[in-house]
Amino acid sequence: MPRSPSSPAFWRSPLRGPWFTSVLGVVLLVGITVLFVTGLLSYAAYNPDLSPVNDQTPDKGLLGFYLFAWPTDPSWLYRLTQGTHVTLGIALIPVLLAKLWSVVPKLFALPPARSLAHALERLSLLLLVGGGLFEFTTGVLNVQLDYVFPGSFYPLHFYGAWVFFAAFLAHAVLKTPAALRNLRHLRHEPPYEEGELVSPNPAEPTVSRRGALGVVGGGSLLLFGTTVGRGFDGPLRETALLVPHGGPEPGSGPGAFQINKTAAAVGIDARETSEDAWRLVVEGNGRTVRLGRAALLQLPLHNAALPIACVEGWSTSDQWWRGVRLRDLAALVGYETDTAPDVLVESLQRHGAFRRSALRDNQVRDPRSLLALFVNGADLTPDHGYPARVIVPAAPGVLNTKWVARMTFGDL
Template sequence: MARSPFSPAFWRSPLRGPWFTSVLGVVLLGGITVLFVTGLVSYAAYNPDLSPVNDQTPDKGILGFYLFAWPTHPVWLYRLTQGVHVTLGITLIPVLLAKLWSVVPRLFTLPPARSVAHALERISLLLLVGGGLFEFTTGVLNVQLDYVFPGSFYPLHFYGAWVFFTAFVVHAALKVPAAVRNLRRAQEAGEARETGELVSPSPAEPTVSRRGALGLVGGASLLLFGTTAGQSFDGPLRETAVLAPHGGPEPGSGPGGFQINKTAGYAGISAAETSEEAWRLVVTGRTGTVRLSRADLLRLPLHSSALPIACVEGWATSDQWWRGVRLRDLAELVGHGDPSDVLVESLQRHGAFRRAALRANQVADPRSLLALQVNGEDLTPDHGYPARVIVPAAPGVLNTKWVARMAFGEL
């Protein structure tokens, strides 16, 4: 009779064993913990408590217990945290796949549950496998700008992360003590003497040692790291990020020759509606509403800030010199001497965050601008002409382009 996956003899790889699985598990224990923490930090950076504008997960409830007002210092904060999140996530893919391969026989063990502890382990394993594949797959698709999954990335990834990490914590609590014992035993006795449920009762002839297999996994992770990490840096390192959509050389030359995510064409912005004659910025607040042309804005006190743009996909620009009107000066123009939260609306017709909100601390920062120029020249259409928001340390989507309206104190 043909062997089935439920038969231990079906799994013949000599690589599977407690030592191999435990080493991968220890790596993932640290890596996934960092991923989860930096993911929560990224979520906080969107200031989702500015509801309902920024809140992409309106039913988060107690899952948002930790949220805090995202700071504006240092200016590279989001660039660092999201760069670590995305780069580490991609780097861990070979480790995750190898770990799943190493424990796949456990998904076919019979009986399904031998005890309460075993049942908890099986449930956590199913949630862990499903949640891990879901989180890593949606994360990679988002980095590659392939939005083929149903619904919005933000709630899918947010809720998926909590399910995955809960299963991960349960699984770690059950298996970490055993993993530590396995590593100690292997160190004392050598991997050739391993025993356990993951060891095949009739192994095939080995073509590589377990240490050699770990070397292959580590090499694959290093390759992914080396071809992705550069998107978060400046200069020559960026050109090494050949697997990242925003890696490689700068996309152009001149003052506007730096990375963008959405072009004016993609956002549905026409030259007619952004012309000097047609475009007006509507600013509302305590004392009413003012309408400002671009010429009116240029007559206000102008200030400069050297700031990068960092996005959820993990990429970042180098520091660019932005010049425009401080947000706190616009707030004062409509009666908000003490800057308040602001709702910013864009002319764009397609894509998420056509409306975005900023906290009072972001408005108050003197480096936060309604930018009219970049690197000494007027903004290009793709960089947000006639005016765009630029705020230190804020995620890129909150740096609204093609601004049409700003409402202070409306939230």
């Protein structure tokens, strides 16, 4: 038996072949395209053009050509797009690994390049495999709140996605016609195939190719079933066994819905959020207004039923929020409610990302965008941002800043 991986006879699995690889390739063609689109939408939702506050990917240049003002309708938009992105990404892991396994002999083939065209194909394959493993690995680590990256997750994942998808697109253009021909001509699993992926000396099969696809599909369904519940409340949420937010909701009562970071984790001191100590500073138009919680309660209060959805893919159902409209706070420093501008929001938190965040003018003007003081009929809990937090329809969770200390209105 050949000992070198560069020899075709080294790889003896009878499962490898054009039909098996083509089936996996078509699934990934659809799935990865959806992942890429929903990932770009997630980036747009962070309002990266509100520089330098929200923009953590400098020098994106042409890669930001598609950016647009993220809408506030429907209020569950980010919950849907990011939930799809994360859940589908996790469910596709078995398919990706099976696809890489099915073509691994190509990575060891010699000579490395038989021609310029072959060299370019090998290079695209290297970028495809490396980019795919990088994107899926960093995505899973982010979902698990394991921030072990050598830098911020956002630029790494953003730039990595463009490199990976460019290689993926080039590979798809080259290989999709052949894959579709394989599926069309080989409608039933062939007993024998020819091609560079087929071993010249195959081992005795222990499972059919359809059986192997069933194992891969079963693995994807298992991951889907133990992940998708993170986007729902009630008993279904407890089925999300593989994610940090799949267990029981924190505590009980009006504040018993998911959080990412507690007040203690970000350095909030209860003394600075007391009614005597805390003041909200509102600035804009050269004016400054300072309001305690009691003064805020004297302003017109409004209700909004809105979810919270985070980049890790988890979300809550609608919670009932009550507070002061952001556009009414802008009016305190001289802006008309229908011309309220962007706002920079600063938090009391001392640790972690997004201690400052910015919202676009369309988000500020939406009547459901609130500086919330209550949730579900009770005061905010410390972990949900007491004494005041921002809540905006369809915005990523990190833009719904907690423990708000200062709001500066004006074009950013």
